[in-house]
Amino acid sequence: xxxxxxxxxxxxxxxxxxxxxxxxxxxxxxxxxxxxxxxxxxxxxxxxxxxxxxxxxxxxxxxxxxxxxxxxxxxxxxxxxxxxxxxxxxxxxxxxxxxxxxxxxxxxxxxxxxxxxxxxxxxxxxxxxxxxxxxxxxxxxxxxxxxxxxxxxxxxxxxxxxxxxxxxxxxxxxxxxxxxxxxxxxxxxxxxxxxxxxxxxxxxxxxxxxxxxxxxxxxxxxxxxxxxxxxxxxxxxxxxxxxxxxxxxxxxxxxxxxxxxxxxxxxxxxxxxxxxxxxxxxxxxxxxxxxxxxxxxxxxxxxxxxxxxxxxxxxxxxxxxxxxxxxxxxxxx
Numbered sequence: 001x002x003x004x005x006x007x008x009x010x011x012x013x014x015x016x017x018x019x020x021x022x023x024x025x026x027x028x029x030x031x032x033x034x035x036x037x038x039x040x041x042x043x044x045x046x047x048x049x050x051x052x053x054x055x056x057x058x059x060x061x062x063x064x065x066x067x068x069x070x071x072x073x074x075x076x077x078x079x080x081x082x083x084x085x086x087x088x089x090x091x092x093x094x095x096x097x098x099x100x101x102x103x104x105x106x107x108x109x110x111x112x113x114x115x116x117x118x119x120x121x122x123x124x125x126x127x128x129x130x131x132x133x134x135x136x137x138x139x140x141x142x143x144x145x146x147x148x149x150x151x152x153x154x155x156x157x158x159x160x161x162x163x164x165x166x167x168x169x170x171x172x173x174x175x176x177x178x179x180x181x182x183x184x185x186x187x188x189x190x191x192x193x194x195x196x197x198x199x200x201x202x203x204x205x206x207x208x209x210x211x212x213x214x215x216x217x218x219x220x221x222x223x224x225x226x227x228x229x230x231x232x233x234x235x236x237x238x239x240x241x242x243x244x245x246x247x248x249x250x251x252x253x254x255x256x257x258x259x260x261x262x263x264x265x266x267x268x269x270x271x272x273x274x275x276x277x278x279x280x281x282x283x284x285x286x287x288x289x290x291x292x293x294x295x296x297x298x299x300x301x302x303x304x305x306x307x308x309x310x311x312x313x314x315x316x317x318x319x320x321x322x323x324x325x326x327x328x329x330x331x332x333x
Contacts, residue, residue, distance in 0.1 A: 002145045003097065004070040004292070007285075008166060009152030009182075010056030010133045011076035011091070011101070012110035013083050016124075016277060016316060018049045022117030034208070037117055037125055053317030054090050055112055056133070057152025057180065060281035060318045064308065065150070066094045068289045069325040073097035073146070077136040083109035084132070100141065104132035114277055124276060130155040138165040148201075149175055150288060152281070153182020160192065167196050178202040178288045179243075180280070181209070189216025190241065198242030202291065204284040207250045210234040217241070231256040232263055245291075245298075249283060255305065257298050266302035269310035278318025283309035286328070307331050 022037045022045075039045060054063075062074040074096055078084030080103050087109065088098050110131035116124040134156030149170055154162055163185070170177050179200045185193055186209055194217075197203065205213065211228050214237050227233040231248045235258040238246045249255040254267040283305040290297075290304030308323050311331075315321035323331070 001071070001097075001143070002147070003073045004146070005065055005148040005150055005288070006073045006075060006100070006144070006146045007058040007062040007065070007150040007152065008075045008138070009058035009061075009136075009154060010110060010130075011054075011059035011074065011078055011087050012056040012112055012128075012131075012133060013087070014053045014055030014112045014114055014277065014318060016051045016053070016114040016116070016275065017047045018116050019045050019047055020117065021045045022115070024117060037115070051316045053319065054087060055278065055318045056110070057182070057281055058150075059087065059091065060278045061150050061152060061285040062091065062096045063094050063319045064282055064285035064322045065289055066096045067322050067324045068286065068293075068308075068328065070289060070292075071097075073100055075100045075102075075136070075138065077102040077104055077132045079103075079107050079109040079132045080105050081108050083111070100139075100144065102132075102135075102137065104135050107132040107135060110134075116275070126277075128155075136162060138162045138169070144169070145173075146175055148288070148292065149177045150285065151177055151179045153180070153185070155182065155184060159184050160188070163193070163196055167199050171199065176201040178204065178284070180204045180284050181213070186212045186216075189213065191216070194241060197238075200243040202245045202247065202288060203238060203243035204247045204280075204287065205238075205249070206280055207231060207234070207248055210238060210248045214238065235263060247284070247287060249280065255283065255287075255302060257302060259298060264298045264302060266299070266306055269306050271310040271313050273313035275316045276313055277316075279309045279312050281318060282312040282322060303332060304328060 058076045062072050066072040108131045110133040113127040239258050245259045247257050257264045286308035287301045287305035290301035294300040311323050312321040
């Protein structure tokens with residue numbers, strides 16, 4: 001079977017909790033960490049609300065793409081435990097092919113503690129236990145047949161080997177890659193991931209991620225904070241490094257795309273937000289879905305991304321608010 005798209009990365013359990021005991025303060029002098037959360041040291045924190053759901057980059061994007069009508073499979077790794085079984089069963093219910101999910105007999109399924117301290121801001125901090133996710137391998141399976149790969153955050157000591165295998169396999173089999181790099185990839189910087197940026201069809205980053213990556217590859221003279229805070233500046237530098245299409249998102253301010261001819265901006269849609277978990281995955285996967293469905297039309301792709309990301313923030317969890325293709329088209333104006 002030939003899949004429209006195969007997502008690669010994490011599939012974990014998300015545990016979201018809310019408390020009003022934290023304090024948010026600005027740190028504008030740190031371009032890659034412009035806000036911080038603090039708690040009283042040594043105290044006990046009461047949790048007001050707790051929710052459990054399915055998460056992880058590959059899981060979130062696979063669910064989004066499947067609901068939008070794409071023949072979707074997922075490559076991820078879970079533990080030989082109850083959480084792993086539940087994740088696989090939920091993915092199957094979304095009509096996602098799980099044949100390539102790896103079962104780790106020694107590590108438990110990964111999970112995230114997602115902390116929110118201000119429901120008005122709607123932002124959060126995620127504490128990640130990677131577990132089996134760290135041992136993900138990319139196997140050249142003869143049934144691995146797709147038009148696109150959607151590569152999400154990779155963890156563990158073998159992440160670079162995995163990326164090399166994914167891109168080499170894609171090149172040999174004429175598979176396009178949409179890439180949303182994770183923390184380890186961004187920390188490694190341009191000097192390490194540059195060869196793969198050149199082979200990326202669509203690079204998707206939020207503004208903080210884009211700043212971190214750009215800082216890793218530019219000379220001191222180009223590090224003016226006034227410019228680094230501008231998405232257009234980031235887009236131009238990242239495009240020089242080889243991706244065919246570069247996408248930079250900036251929360252409520254919307255998203256910018258540069259594909260070599262012009263820069264396109266799309267404002268975010270108004271929504272009654274209650275949780276921003278998974279909003280980046282919803283936007284990125286929907287942008288790629290729109291890009292494929294609309295034959296590379298950037299404006300339409302951006303609208304797809306904004307519609308689905310606006311829907312996701314109205315529900316708690318990374319996947320509960322994801323739209324079907326019919327629902328998305330009904331909201332398209």
